[in-house]
Amino acid sequence: MAYNEHTSCPCGxxxxxxxxxxxFHSGKNPETALELMKSRFTAFVVGNIDYxxxxxxxxxxxxxxxxxxxxxxxxxVVNSTDFNTLEIIEFVDGVDEAYVTFRLGLKQKGLDVSFTERSKFLKIDGKWLYRSGEFLDD
Ligand SMILES: [Zn+2]
Known part of the structure; x- marks a missing residue:
């Protein structure tokens, strides 16, 4: 995907x-699990695999x-998927455990493979990490 730093951020x-x-991709720690979740989505869009x-x-x-x-x-995944939209449905914050429910608009080879997920994040040594995800029925 052609990408320009000055166009609007993929996270919406x-x-x-x-x-x-x-x-965040340049090293700043996201303060919330929601920021982490969004910046991980954007990392998929821009192909920042290390992140x-x-x-x-x-x-x-x-x-x-x-x-x-x-x-x-x-x-x-990055090369075979069009990451089109991210819609945040719910964010439940916590001190060291947080949840983000979101819907991803995705296509692979022209097929709609969109899904809704509830992700769990844990804060370890001051850093939010993606712990697990649970698919939800649409
Ligand atoms: Zn963003």
Whole structure:
């Protein structure tokens, strides 16, 4: 996908990418799980695979100690998927555990593969991480 830092951020904030999720991609810690969730979505759009790996909790089902294999898997998803829309449905904040329910508008090879997920995030050593996700019926 052609991408420009000054166009609006893929997460839907209406700010430019450079003033939004790029701040987190460049090393700032998201203050909330919601910021983390949005910046992970944007990482899929812009293909920032390191960010996806670095913000995944090691107990997540996707987590792999084989980083090069994991990286290839994420690359496959990034290259085969159009990440079209992110709609935040609910955000339940907490001190070290938080939940974000969201709907992703996705297409793969022209097919609609959109889904709704409730994600769990844990704050470990001051850093929010993606712990797990549960698919919800539409
Ligand atoms: Zn953003």
């Amino acid at each position: 904030s209406k700010k430019s990418y450079i003033n939004c999720c790029k701040v 996806i790996i670095n913000t995944t909790h090691e107990d997540n089902i996707e987590y792999s100690r084989d980083k090069s294999k994991w990286r290839e898997d994420i690359e496959d």
